[in-house]
Amino acid sequence: MLELRPILSALWRHKVSALLIALQLGLTLAIVSNALVVIDERSERISRPTGLAVEDINSFSFLAIPEDYDKFEAFRLDLDMIRSLPGVASATISNHVPLSGSGSASGFYTEPNKETGGISANYYTVDEHFIDALGMKLTAGRGFSPEEVMQVGATSSERPTVAVVTQKFADEVFPEGNALGKAFFLGGDDHPIEVVGIVERNLGPWPNSSVAGRGVFYPAIMDQWFYYIVRAEPGQRDAVLKLVEEKLAERDPNRVINADTMEEQKAQQYASDNTMIKVLASVVILLTFIVALGIVGLTVFWITQRQKQIGVRRALGATRSAISRYFLLENLIIAVTGIALGAAAAQVFNGFLASEFNQPALPPIVTISCALFLLGVSLAAALVPALRAANISPATATRSV
Amino acid sequence: MLKMHNIRKSYRTDTIETHALRDFSLEVDEGEFVSVTGPSGSGKTTFLNIAGLLETPTGGEYRLDGEDVSNLNDRQRSRLRNEKIGFIFQGFNLIPDLNLFDNIDVPLRYRGFNAKERKKRIEKVLDQVGLSARAKHLPAQLSGGQQQRVAIARALAGEPRFLLADEPTGNLDSLMARQVMELLEFINEWGTTIVMVTHDPDLARRAHRNIQIVDGQVSDLHRATAPATAEIA
Ligand SMILES: Nc1ncnc2c1ncn2[C@@H]1O[C@H](COP(=O)(O)OP(=O)(O)OP(=O)(O)O)[C@@H](O)[C@H]1O
Ligand SMILES: [Mg+2]
DSSP states (O other), rough: OHHHHHHHHHHTTTTHHHHHHHHHHHHHHHHHHHHHHHHHHHHHHHHOOSSSSSGGEEEEEEEETTTOOOHHHHHHHEEEHHTTSSSEEEEEEEEEOOSOOOOOEEEESSSSOSSSEEEEEEEEEEOTTTTHHHHHOEEOOOOOGGOOOOEEOOSEEEEEEEEEHHHHHHHHSTSSSSOOOOOOEEETTTOOEEEEEEEEEOOSSSSSSTTTTOEEEEEEEEESSSSEEEEESSTTHHHHHHHHHHHHHHOOOOOEEEEEEHHHHHHHHHHHHHHHHHHHHHHHHHHHHHHHHHHHHHHHHHHHTTTHHHHHHHTTOOHHHHHHHHHHHHHHHHHHOOOOHHHHHHHHHHHHHHHHHOOOOOOHHHHHHHHHHHHHHHHHHHHHHHHHHSSSOTHHHHHHH | OOEEEEEEEEEESSSEEEEEEEEEEEEEOTEEEEEEEEEEESHHHHHHHTTTTTTSEEEEEEOOOOOOOOTHHHHHHHHHHHHHEEEEOOOOOOTTTSSSHHHHHHHHHHTTTTHHHHHHHHHHHHHHOOOHHHHHTTTGGGGHHHHHHHHHHHHTTTTOEEEESSTTTSSSSSHHHHHHHHHHHHHHHHEEEEEEOOHHHHHHSSSSEEEEETTTTEEEEEOSSGGGOOOOO
């Protein structure tokens, strides 16, 4: 038996506290639903495929102490040594390490001597082992042969004639398709570079930038910028990290070795996303907890205040369940009011976030799920006090003053 | 109508046990108007609470309307309270957040009557207690005597067989008390059995019969021939 109307008129006489709780619920809904959308967007961003064997890769660089250090010779000796070590699956040398936060980008054009209208992308110089060493997948064409790999010193002006690109680069620079065999140009230049291979994916050095995913690989080794990228056999990464670090120092003590795992570097790239997720998740949990406490508090307060009235209702024939139902229904009315207001507020708030902070739009399903969740929280919070109210003795009607 | 035999009721706290009723036996006939008097703490309210199924006795037998009600569950007791018993309290006990109409509506909703039936009954009892014009008022907007009349209307709306009143005039001045008493007598004339606890000897005397409770037991029984000659111990 619904007794909505008398509950409403009784509530109306306590409208301020009822409205405060309703508003608290509504505000919680507005914040929680928007927070969840951001959390969802960020975690989706973090879990995007990188195209790389992130978990198995270490990178190493060194700082040579003597001025006239022959780096190209050192590269050759180091890489030969590294490739012979146990647990090493593959190794390459590159000007930058993907996901490291350090990289190079420039504009690319499909016609010579252009200055505007190009597409910017990250580029890497690598040796012939790069596909295997990075754990990428070649989807079309070929990689590089050892003979193609140039040595580019500080003064050399030799330029590559071939390149491997990522699928995303291929799709965006050559939207008509079939990039393989086509040529692209650097800005203001007429030197064609032919696409000889396409790899499935490489997120690049800055996964959160707009360039992310567009990558160009040249067959070249530079002595200005260099990192050894070493892929270990599965599960061997940490052992390989130590071993390579040791052996590099051992082979040539005249330098300072720096080593990193790709996993750590990736985590650093996503550090702010991870922090954002943690902060927002805490906010969601905290707000939900506070709103639940508020509801428990208000229900307990109202029941204490209306103890006599509950006794009278019992004396007049209310069953225990009728008493519990009364308070749950009252709670439901408040919750539904608050949540309806909150759902509207959530959309407004989202519109503001979307326009001012470029946050993703709030899909209705998220608002609805959050609304149902908060409705559940609200009822659960009211449940224990409501059940306890049913234990108030009907004799309260005659006993207390 | 009401038959109690050797009813016992004791309250136990951590330290002491109070025997509020001891071997309490009483019969009230259909249509009777019984007044209950006795010193404070003698067990009058306890008796009324057990009679009205607000509390369960510790022991003994209680038959209401021929039915043994000593061992009913909470739901059955709630239903009996709702259908057969009307309560009037010293403090009126109207629900402050509800207007008079909605106050009288409370037991009728628990009864499950439809809206039309409830409205008909509420209008009828409001008319009987002379407060039809105040249906939309809140209890706080009424005098004590008017509030008690609303409480009586609420008790009557379900057409109970049995009306229990615990010092219904205790909070009223003598004029208001008299009005309430007249209303109760009128109700009794129409066939409702009434048991009324009171401290007022004049009112007690106006009942058909006065029983006195002393120390948890009925001390004396008088069947009055006429209210004026009823004897108070
Ligand atoms: N819930 C309870 N717990 C413990 N003792 C109680 C309780 N209710 C009543 N008593 C005790 O039972 C005895 C009878 O109380 P009761 O209320 O029936 O007296 P009364 O005759 O109605 O008194 P008064 O005229 O003051 O209303 C008293 O000693 C009282 O203290
Ligand atoms: Mg009493």
